[in-house]
Amino acid sequence: MATAVRLGTRVDAGLLVGCVVLSLVATALPEKDREPIAGALRRTVVAPLVGLQRGAERWRIAWVSNEQRQLAADSVAMRAINSEALRTENEHLRKAIGLGSRLQWGFVPAEALHNTTPNEAIVTTLTLTAGSSAGIQQYSPVVAPEGLVGTIYKADPSMSIAELYTHPDFRASAMSADGQASGIVFPHSDPGTGSEAYMLELRGVSTRIMLKPNTVIFTSGLGGTFPRGITIGTVVSEIKTNEVWTRTYLVRPAVMPSRVTTVLVLTAQRDTQGTGNIWGGAAVNGDSAARRIAAAGDSLARHAAQLEAEARKAALDSVRLATIDSVQRAIGIARTTPTPELDTAAQRRVRDSLRADSLRKTRRP
Amino acid sequence: MNWTGAVRTIIVCAILIVLHYTLRPLLAWRASIDFLVVALLLGSVRLRPGAAAVYGFILGLVSDSLGVSAFGAAALGMSVVGFSASWLKAVFFADNLALNGFFLFLAKWLFDIISSLVSHRAHGAELAMQLFVWSPLSAAVTAVAGVIALSLLKPLMEVRTA
Numbered sequence: 001m002a003t004a005v006r007l008g009t010r011v012d013a014g015l016l017v018g019c020v021v022l023s024l025v026a027t028a029l030p031e032k033d034r035e036p037i038a039g040a041l042r043r044t045v046v047a048p049l050v051g052l053q054r055g056a057e058r059w060r061i062a063w064v065s066n067e068q069r070q071l072a073a074d075s076v077a078m079r080a081i082n083s084e085a086l087r088t089e090n091e092h093l094r095k096a097i098g099l100g101s102r103l104q105w106g107f108v109p110a111e112a113l114h115n116t117t118p119n120e121a122i123v124t125t126l127t128l129t130a131g132s133s134a135g136i137q138q139y140s141p142v143v144a145p146e147g148l149v150g151t152i153y154k155a156d157p158s159m160s161i162a163e164l165y166t167h168p169d170f171r172a173s174a175m176s177a178d179g180q181a182s183g184i185v186f187p188h189s190d191p192g193t194g195s196e197a198y199m200l201e202l203r204g205v206s207t208r209i210m211l212k213p214n215t216v217i218f219t220s221g222l223g224g225t226f227p228r229g230i231t232i233g234t235v236v237s238e239i240k241t242n243e244v245w246t247r248t249y250l251v252r253p254a255v256m257p258s259r260v261t262t263v264l265v266l267t268a269q270r271d272t273q274g275t276g277n278i279w280g281g282a283a284v285n286g287d288s289a290a291r292r293i294a295a296a297g298d299s300l301a302r303h304a305a306q307l308e309a310e311a312r313k314a315a316l317d318s319v320r321l322a323t324i325d326s327v328q329r330a331i332g333i334a335r336t337t338p339t340p341e342l343d344t345a346a347q348r349r350v351r352d353s354l355r356a357d358s359l360r361k362t363r364r365p
Numbered sequence: 366m367n368w369t370g371a372v373r374t375i376i377v378c379a380i381l382i383v384l385h386y387t388l389r390p391l392l393a394w395r396a397s398i399d400f401l402v403v404a405l406l407l408g409s410v411r412l413r414p415g416a417a418a419v420y421g422f423i424l425g426l427v428s429d430s431l432g433v434s435a436f437g438a439a440a441l442g443m444s445v446v447g448f449s450a451s452w453l454k455a456v457f458f459a460d461n462l463a464l465n466g467f468f469l470f471l472a473k474w475l476f477d478i479i480s481s482l483v484s485h486r487a488h489g490a491e492l493a494m495q496l497f498v499w500s501p502l503s504a505a506v507t508a509v510a511g512v513i514a515l516s517l518l519k520p521l522m523e524v525r526t527a
Contacts, residue, residue, distance in 0.1 A: 026437025
């Protein structure tokens with residue numbers, strides 16, 4: 001028994017030594033002798049394992065490349081979102097610059113910061129980044145390139161708060177583009193959700209006036225808060241009310257408060273002097289054109305009257321001078337200081353008389 | 366070890382070897398799991414020391430054949446580790462997962478030390494870094510993975526008696 005154990009131990013030790021020796025020999029083998037053995041193993045016994053490893057590495061590569069592709073796709077999507085935001089901002093700024101260039105003077109540009117009040121169903125106020133030190137006063141009109149935004153509720157030195165047309169206290173006198181329909185714009189008494197939450201009502205329109213959908217509504221300038229001709233919105237439909245003598249219309253505002261990023265605040269002087277045809281109102285356009293035509297007509301009339309007066313004066317002068325000349329000649333008074341025109345006329349008459357005398361002489365036998 | 370036990374051991378070792386060539390490349394960790402060492406220890410404790418050394422030598426050759434250099438280093442390390450595990454099988458048979466994990470850790474670290482020293486792949490600080498940072502980390506990961514694998518494969522290893 002002891003012999004068998006001893007033999008087994010020797011065999012084990014021998015196997016270990018053999019393995020160690022073979023391993024060391026394999027380690028010491030040169031590259032050209034080592035590679036055939038490893039290659040033979042790879043092609044035979046280890047071939048399935050090589051296949052497994054290759055498959056696993058492919059999976060890994062696919063996984064990593066998929067992650068990278070996903071990252072690239074995410075970054076592209078993010079870039080697209082950013083570019084869309086930049087494009088929108090650029091468009092807003094271009095419009096604001098365009099409005100500023102059309103207004104030319106009498107406005108204060110400001111950025112509109114949206115108040116984050118989650119309990120507020122609709123946006124009714126905006127914080128503006130310009131204040132009284134820039135010339136903004138309370139009740140100054142706030143406009144955007146699309147149209148009316150609201151009024152200044154409070155003006156601090158460096159910032160101000162704008163009350164939007166969505167505020168329950170907002171009122172604006174309004175008119176249609178042709179100036180025939182007029183009324184007062186209120187916030188819609190029954191606000192809906194989403195884009196319908198910012199609708200307006202045009203109240204007090206005369207019953208005989210029927211406004212068609214998509215009729216553009218402008219500020220009329222009455223009341224002095226807003227200058228004439230700022231776009232408020234477009235008529236959507238008529239609202240049935242209990243009023244008998246007036247009509248009420250639902251108006252879709254031109255400016256969406258959620259999209260307002262840059263506004264212009266009109267100064268008091270500009271508010272007083274008006275904005276002209278900045279927003280393309282036909283009534284304002286027609287009105288100003290009529291004024292221009294009337295002014296042009298007046299100047300023409302004045303010019304014509306002036307010309308007529310001068311002609312009449314010249315004619316009277318000629319008659320007066322001719323009368324004086326003929327009277328003087330009739331009574332034989334020599335002129336001492338004849339006027340050049342009269343002298344010339346007298347000389348012409350003398351020449352004519354001499355010519356007539358000579359003609360008479362030649363005709364006489 | 367009867368035939369049933371031998372077949373069960375072969376199946377479990379085959380699963381571990383397959384895991385070594387599938388899960389390890391898929392994870393591609395810097396301190397990777399060495400399922401071959403787990404398979405070596407699992408088989409060695411059921412073999413005589415000499416047979417365990419041969420088993421380790423064969424596993425090492427398989428491992429070396431897929432390497433680009435140091436052919437024979439893994440065979441040497443696994444022969445020594447297999448022989449040692451078989452010689453210490455009384456300790457390793459203890460039904461204690463923590464102890465098994467510790468021996469897995471020691472086996473992997475010893476294997477890494479032998480193969481690193483024999484292969485001459487690193488020198489100086491790099492070798493020290495490999496031996497005292499990455500090898501212990503890899504050994505720890507292997508020990509944890511080995512304990513989990515042994516726990517999962519325990520029902521397959523148990524011999525049922527009617």
